[in-house]
Amino acid sequence: MDGAIGLKGCRKIRGSQIRHLLEAKDFFLFDCDGVIWHGEKAITGAPNVVNTLIKQGKGVFFVTNNSTRPRENYVHKFCRLGFTNVNQEQIFSSSYCSAIYLRDVAKVQGKVFVIGCEGIRNELREANVPYLEEVDEPDATIYNCALPTDVKAVLVGHDDQFTFLKLAKASCFLKDPDCLFLATDNDPWHPLKDGRILPGSGCLTAALEVATGRKATIIGKPSRFMFECISSQFTGVDPAQCLMVGDRLETDMLFGSNCGLETMLTLTGISQMEEAEEYSRSEQSNEQCFVPDYVVDTIADFLPAFEELD
Amino acid sequence: MDGAIGLKGCRKIRGSQIRHLLEAKDFFLFDCDGVIWHGEKAITGAPNVVNTLIKQGKGVFFVTNNSTRPRENYVHKFCRLGFTNVNQEQIFSSSYCSAIYLRDVAKVQGKVFVIGCEGIRNELREANVPYLEEVDEPDATIYNCALPTDVKAVLVGHDDQFTFLKLAKASCFLKDPDCLFLATDNDPWHPLKDGRILPGSGCLTAALEVATGRKATIIGKPSRFMFECISSQFTGVDPAQCLMVGDRLETDMLFGSNCGLETMLTLTGISQMEEAEEYSRSEQSNEQCFVPDYVVDTIADFLPAFEELD
Incomplete structure (x- = not known):
């Protein structure tokens, strides 16, 4: 990754900057609500983004704190909303990870x-x-x-x-x-x-x-455990090769930071640019963990980068 | 009050020391559960203590965080358990004080x-x-x-x-x-x-x-508001003339401390002597507010002091 993109903190990126990032990363971790969908409605372009990443052979994982649905329901939801080819094994919900923790760790x-x-x-x-x-x-x-x-x-x-x-x-x-x-x-x-x-x-x-x-x-974000679940079930998941994409600074960005992943805030959900910048300017060192490395308006901003790549 | 009794902090008192304290104070604020009763059972000797204080012309108030009963139910309970002569006006429950706050303050x-x-x-x-x-x-x-x-x-x-x-x-x-x-x-x-x-x-x-x-x-203890209710409804309630008697360090003793009252821990309820001593030894200055001035095993320890006074 080139120096300009590597600068830390709230960097709003687009076009070729996104392309460089997509080339540099092998694994993409997505939060769900506010990132790829809003309830029962996919965010415009998100299915295309996810489908393309999977088609390109990237490792794509979904890390959600939503514990209300079993993973098999998520598989149906992904399919219903146009995310084709998402398997149960890619879904790391907080309820699934809690069960794994109770069985394998505790x-x-x-x-x-x-x-x-x-x-x-x-x-x-x-x-x-x-x-x-x-x-x-x-x-x-x-x-x-x-x-x-x-x-x-x-x-x-x-x-x-x-x-x-x-x-x-x-x-x-x-x-x-x-x-x-x-x-x-x-x-x-x-x-x-x-x-x-x-x-x-x-x-x-x-x-x-x-x-x-x-x-x-x-168990869920911002705790490290979900990432440990992923890396114990998939080989070669090097934190340096991962991008965590989420919409909530206090959970998603902190999770990425806790796990040593680069982070991207998408502005289709809860946290807004102003809050990210406020954390960025904060003199309290523990608040730097909430600052995303990158910011996009929507993950649909990935689409032009794919076109350049094709 | 003499110098010996005036020493601050977890002072277990009895006999003449209690007598001096009873003489020195004009107003007694009692927490209820764990202090004068346990649920539906009066603590042995407590009705006699309260009845005697009232008979002596002391101001006696009950300050309880229990919001579940209206004060008229408390009047019946006092009566049923042998506390004769307790009027509704002496009872400052957190539900009553909340109503007063909403009406008169907010x-x-x-x-x-x-x-x-x-x-x-x-x-x-x-x-x-x-x-x-x-x-x-x-x-x-x-x-x-x-x-x-x-x-x-x-x-x-x-x-x-x-x-x-x-x-x-x-x-x-x-x-x-x-x-x-x-x-x-x-x-x-x-x-x-x-x-x-x-x-x-x-x-x-x-x-x-x-x-x-x-x-x-x-609204309730340890906030000052219950004491403000008392002193707005009864004249001459000088904090220096009050003793707050309770069983929970973090509410009752802190309440007394917040209101400038001397405090007494009775060991018939939640907090024990060891916890009081631990706060007393604490180097964190904010924890000194949890330390009672005096400690008794039970408020029934007042009874021998009354006999001496008679």
């Missing part, structure tokens, strides 16, 4: 108590990690409910069926210092279409951290 | 969205502060529910019917910077009888703080 000996959606239970089932099936009576409270003694991990993810009783049960399980405390991710909130806010897993984790005085181990 | 112009139990709604009604009546359809979600535009405050207290939808709605209301964000208290958890944990309001507040990026204004 080697949990007991059941997992899940605060989360079906996506998490599905991935645990796939990984043969046992979890507690909840069958609460309608009048169950923390005073009268059963609390099995074989729970050895609490896993918190996005849960739109979150209740006080789940919080209370998890708090009780975590009184046992041998019970692991994991969170799929620490995202504080997600934007909804009409200006509403969807609280993220980070809210539920914070509640449980206050109740227990413990800190959760975060 | 002068809220709009409705309050309540995350909490009936005790809060009851006190708001009494204070003529309008709140949102919730009538969610069973299939309501943050995607489809109504969000009234006249909500100008969110008040978070203990809520055993807390749900994800309540969290999400509150997050949306708090996007309006003119919408106040209050919490009855910030208690992280409460012990239950069998070793279980009851998550406190502090958990729910933390969740909402993460979702909104805002900090709640705390």
